[in-house]
Amino acid sequence: MGQEGERPGNSRGLRGEKRPVMVEQSLRYLRSTMARPLSDEKRNALLAAAIDLFSETGIDATPTAAISKAAGVAEGSLFTYFKSKDGLINALYLELKAELAQVLLQGFPRDGSIMKKLKHLWDHHVAWCAAAPKKLKVLELLLLSSRVDSASRQLGAEPFREVEEAARKAVEDGTLRDIPMPFLNQIFTAMSTATLQMIAADPAGAAKYRREGFEIFWSAVRR
Amino acid sequence: MGQEGERPGNSRGLRGEKRPVMVEQSLRYLRSTMARPLSDEKRNALLAAAIDLFSETGIDATPTAAISKAAGVAEGSLFTYFKSKDGLINALYLELKAELAQVLLQGFPRDGSIMKKLKHLWDHHVAWCAAAPKKLKVLELLLLSSRVDSASRQLGAEPFREVEEAARKAVEDGTLRDIPMPFLNQIFTAMSTATLQMIAADPAGAAKYRREGFEIFWSAVRR
Amino acid sequence: MGQEGERPGNSRGLRGEKRPVMVEQSLRYLRSTMARPLSDEKRNALLAAAIDLFSETGIDATPTAAISKAAGVAEGSLFTYFKSKDGLINALYLELKAELAQVLLQGFPRDGSIMKKLKHLWDHHVAWCAAAPKKLKVLELLLLSSRVDSASRQLGAEPFREVEEAARKAVEDGTLRDIPMPFLNQIFTAMSTATLQMIAADPAGAAKYRREGFEIFWSAVRR
Amino acid sequence: MGQEGERPGNSRGLRGEKRPVMVEQSLRYLRSTMARPLSDEKRNALLAAAIDLFSETGIDATPTAAISKAAGVAEGSLFTYFKSKDGLINALYLELKAELAQVLLQGFPRDGSIMKKLKHLWDHHVAWCAAAPKKLKVLELLLLSSRVDSASRQLGAEPFREVEEAARKAVEDGTLRDIPMPFLNQIFTAMSTATLQMIAADPAGAAKYRREGFEIFWSAVRR
DNA sequence: CATGAATGAGTCTTCATTCAT
DNA sequence: TATGAATGAAGACTCATTCAT
Numbered sequence: 001m002g003q004e005g006e007r008p009g010n011s012r013g014l015r016g017e018k019r020p021v022m023v024e025q026s027l028r029y030l031r032s033t034m035a036r037p038l039s040d041e042k043r044n045a046l047l048a049a050a051i052d053l054f055s056e057t058g059i060d061a062t063p064t065a066a067i068s069k070a071a072g073v074a075e076g077s078l079f080t081y082f083k084s085k086d087g088l089i090n091a092l093y094l095e096l097k098a099e100l101a102q103v104l105l106q107g108f109p110r111d112g113s114i115m116k117k118l119k120h121l122w123d124h125h126v127a128w129c130a131a132a133p134k135k136l137k138v139l140e141l142l143l144l145s146s147r148v149d150s151a152s153r154q155l156g157a158e159p160f161r162e163v164e165e166a167a168r169k170a171v172e173d174g175t176l177r178d179i180p181m182p183f184l185n186q187i188f189t190a191m192s193t194a195t196l197q198m199i200a201a202d203p204a205g206a207a208k209y210r211r212e213g214f215e216i217f218w219s220a221v222r223r
Numbered sequence: 224m225g226q227e228g229e230r231p232g233n234s235r236g237l238r239g240e241k242r243p244v245m246v247e248q249s250l251r252y253l254r255s256t257m258a259r260p261l262s263d264e265k266r267n268a269l270l271a272a273a274i275d276l277f278s279e280t281g282i283d284a285t286p287t288a289a290i291s292k293a294a295g296v297a298e299g300s301l302f303t304y305f306k307s308k309d310g311l312i313n314a315l316y317l318e319l320k321a322e323l324a325q326v327l328l329q330g331f332p333r334d335g336s337i338m339k340k341l342k343h344l345w346d347h348h349v350a351w352c353a354a355a356p357k358k359l360k361v362l363e364l365l366l367l368s369s370r371v372d373s374a375s376r377q378l379g380a381e382p383f384r385e386v387e388e389a390a391r392k393a394v395e396d397g398t399l400r401d402i403p404m405p406f407l408n409q410i411f412t413a414m415s416t417a418t419l420q421m422i423a424a425d426p427a428g429a430a431k432y433r434r435e436g437f438e439i440f441w442s443a444v445r446r
Numbered sequence: 447m448g449q450e451g452e453r454p455g456n457s458r459g460l461r462g463e464k465r466p467v468m469v470e471q472s473l474r475y476l477r478s479t480m481a482r483p484l485s486d487e488k489r490n491a492l493l494a495a496a497i498d499l500f501s502e503t504g505i506d507a508t509p510t511a512a513i514s515k516a517a518g519v520a521e522g523s524l525f526t527y528f529k530s531k532d533g534l535i536n537a538l539y540l541e542l543k544a545e546l547a548q549v550l551l552q553g554f555p556r557d558g559s560i561m562k563k564l565k566h567l568w569d570h571h572v573a574w575c576a577a578a579p580k581k582l583k584v585l586e587l588l589l590l591s592s593r594v595d596s597a598s599r600q601l602g603a604e605p606f607r608e609v610e611e612a613a614r615k616a617v618e619d620g621t622l623r624d625i626p627m628p629f630l631n632q633i634f635t636a637m638s639t640a641t642l643q644m645i646a647a648d649p650a651g652a653a654k655y656r657r658e659g660f661e662i663f664w665s666a667v668r669r
Numbered sequence: 670m671g672q673e674g675e676r677p678g679n680s681r682g683l684r685g686e687k688r689p690v691m692v693e694q695s696l697r698y699l700r701s702t703m704a705r706p707l708s709d710e711k712r713n714a715l716l717a718a719a720i721d722l723f724s725e726t727g728i729d730a731t732p733t734a735a736i737s738k739a740a741g742v743a744e745g746s747l748f749t750y751f752k753s754k755d756g757l758i759n760a761l762y763l764e765l766k767a768e769l770a771q772v773l774l775q776g777f778p779r780d781g782s783i784m785k786k787l788k789h790l791w792d793h794h795v796a797w798c799a800a801a802p803k804k805l806k807v808l809e810l811l812l813l814s815s816r817v818d819s820a821s822r823q824l825g826a827e828p829f830r831e832v833e834e835a836a837r838k839a840v841e842d843g844t845l846r847d848i849p850m851p852f853l854n855q856i857f858t859a860m861s862t863a864t865l866q867m868i869a870a871d872p873a874g875a876a877k878y879r880r881e882g883f884e885i886f887w888s889a890v891r892r
Numbered sequence: 893c894a895t896g897a898a899t900g901a902g903t904c905t906t907c908a909t910t911c912a913t
Numbered sequence: 914t915a916t917g918a919a920t921g922a923a924g925a926c927t928c929a930t931t932c933a934t
């Protein structure tokens with residue numbers, strides 16, 4: 001299917017840490033057509049620079065030249081790693097979604113109650129976002145941007161299927177309110193966004209906001 | 224009023240709602256000695272065109288020339304109504320915020336319970352957003368855009384003070400959870416956004432989603 | 447011949463003072479085709495504003511709108527007094543040349559020696575320039591500008607014929623060096639420019655510089 | 670060297686005059702790892718085109734696109750060599766001043782009398798100006814233009830210090846009139862301008878005008 | 893593959909001039 | 914005549930992308 005906008009490359013995530021098998025597989029799939037591995041280092045440098053600059057200046061207002069410069073590579077090199085600016089943007093979207101998926105699913109309590117599961121997701125989600133506010137900002141920017149194509153959006157949602165399945169079952173067995181999945185999803189994102197904005201404004205109260213946030217979320221969706 | 228980024232003009236709102244008679248008279252007098260007054264009609268056409276195009280193409284990706292053309296005026300005319308593209312953007316932000324404020328506060332139950340008040344806000348908010356999805360989209364875009372300056376953001380928040388005051392009191396008398404105002408604000412916006420996204424995906428269920436949405440919201444924030 | 451770039455008008459100089467007959471005549475000629483007198487006041491206000499702004503901002507960098515505004519008239523009015531920006535520029539050139547001619551020829555010692563004559567011109571020239579540095583600056587700008595057409599240049603030189611005649615005779619009778627008229631002219635202008643620049647840098651020494659300047663000039667051109 | 674308004678580049682003078690061998694070598698080394706070095710050729714073509722067009726059309730009236738076209742490069746390329754139109758203008762000013770300085774100081778009779786020195790300057794100055802009337806015109810335009818910043822003016826005056834020193838001494842020992850340096854400077858420029866204008870009008874008499882011009886100049890400033 | 897100069901289409905903005913009022 | 918909004922042709926400058934080295 002050759003991810004639109006992305007060139008082959010054997011990068012292993014923005015930080016090189018191992019990802020869960022499933023994620024790793026879909027990434028491997030994405031890059032299965034590559035002829036020769038390009039430098040992960042440069043690719044990651046470019047993505048990291050993009051995160052920095054996009055979060056500060058916005059996506060459209062950041063020239064590719066600025067990204068190359070911040071990444072310490074030549075202007076033209078950006079285009080050997082990504083076929084265009086949109087290619088970089090879509091790749092970044094996938095990269096961030098994959099990283100988020102990895103974080104959320106790490107140690108996911110597959111045998112726990114739905115509340116346990118949601119608590120796990122909530123805590124990890126909030127923790128990741130709080131730890132990487134720039135990535136969060138960029139992810140928000142990307143979600144609203146018309147430059148992220150639907151193929152990327154679909155692909156980015158892939159790793160979250162397991163979670164959705166669990167929620168669906170909880171609705172069926174009456175533990176959760178009877179609300180459509182996308183709705184639940186929206187509420188989760190929305191409320192964690194609210195929580196994060198609180199944390200951003202008052203970092204000292206992070207733990208408290210996270211706990212309270214989940215309480216509110218939970219009282220909102222449980223039956 | 225001397226809003227930064229906006230040129231003088233006798234416009235008053237996106238819809239040209241009525242001005243007091245006396246004001247109208249003195250304006251007419253002034254105009255009799257003027258060549259051609261800045262027309263509300265054109266200004267509104269420009270703002271409306273901007274809403275259309277921004278919502279479809281994005282703010283940065285929409286050329287000013289496209290806006291002028293869509294508004295049926297000459298390219299240069301945009302700049303007699305707004306001092307720059309950013310001027311237009313900020314003016315649009317203020318218009319939308321003002322319109323939203325007007326909608327929300329229309330018939331606001333000042334003597335009702337906090338739940339009544341919140342229900343009023345929720346219903347009007349959801350109704351407005353659902354009726355004008357483009358405006359909503361643009362407002363979201365604007366909220367994330369770095370082109371809306373802090374002065375505009377501050378000014379745009381002004382009319383919502385009354386609401387905040389009511390909520391603050393409800394927290395004090397124990398009707399609402401003890402959560403900071405911005406947090407409450409975030410949750411409201413976030414959950415109505417979730418609701419709206421549901422309505423957008425399935426317009427037939429609008430009333431249901433709105434009702435359910437409020438229930439969830441209310442069970443989330445009440446004590 | 448209807449002076450290119452100038453509309454009819456019955457202005458009487460930038461300040462309304464009387465001009466020598468000869469000058470007055472050529473100006474009257476210029477305006478002989480006019481149908482109805484426009485307002486001298488506005489015309490002069492426009493020219494005065496142009497001097498101010500041109501001297502500070504440069505000719506090309508000064509928008510006509512700025513001139514109108516500084517003159518306290520409507521943007522469009524500039525074009526009822528001058529047919530275009532170039533028209534205003536050429537009119538201003540003529541105005542300044544005429545004023546300079548008036549100043550130089552006022553009390554010109556027609557029966558004095560050539561040195562007396564030159565001294566008169568020198569003193570009045572330097573005095574006028576020192577008193578009206580903005581006008582001088584603009585005149586220099588105009589002399590170098592390609593927007594002043596040759597017709598204007600010719601017309602502007604008209605009133606200075608008498609002076610040239612006197613110099614020519616002095617060359618013939620051996621009082622002055624045998625140098626072509628334009629050369630003498632250049633030296634005069636050049637050296638007075640030098641003198642003026644000195645005065646501008648050190649206004650207190652004005653009289654001294656003027657005296658010394660003439661001495662140098664005189665020792666340069668006398669036989 | 671890091672001249673404001675100029676982009677880095679390995680250019681060195683309008684004519685590409687030779688650089689020391691060692692410098693040339695290291696440049697060659699650098700270039701071997703570069704894609705395409707900023708070319709002196711193009712930079713000079715742009716400056717030459719600017720001289721041509723500025724002298725004919727004026728500085729402000731010449732579009733950058735016209736300069737690029739005349740130089741045979743793409744519109745955008747002008748901005749890889751100069752950061753803006755003003756950058757080009759200031760660079761051009763410095764180039765011309767530097768070239769003039771080189772011409773005037775070439776073979777400067779450091780041990781000769783002040784008259785010898787002035788004669789040398791006069792002859793070379795007049796010769797250069799006569800040989801390159803366009804450059805002269807542009808230099809005059811630049812001197813009057815407000816687009817040449819004070820930093821450039823200061824830098825451009827640098828190489829002429831030696832000359833000023835010599836003149837100062839001649840004033841002290843009584844060979845020259847007791848006039849301030851800037852005054853002397855003005856007179857020199859002014860009178861050579863006069864001379865040049867004569868030569869321009871009658872090229873055949875160039876030598877004569879130059880000789881006469883100096884005589885006049887000398888009789889004006891000597892004691 | 894890496895580099896960064898070259899390219900030129902695309903953008904925002906200005907401004908002389910017109911003309912409806 | 915006076916006014917100033919309307920116009921749209923320029924013009925300076927940006928930037929994604931290409932490609933010679």
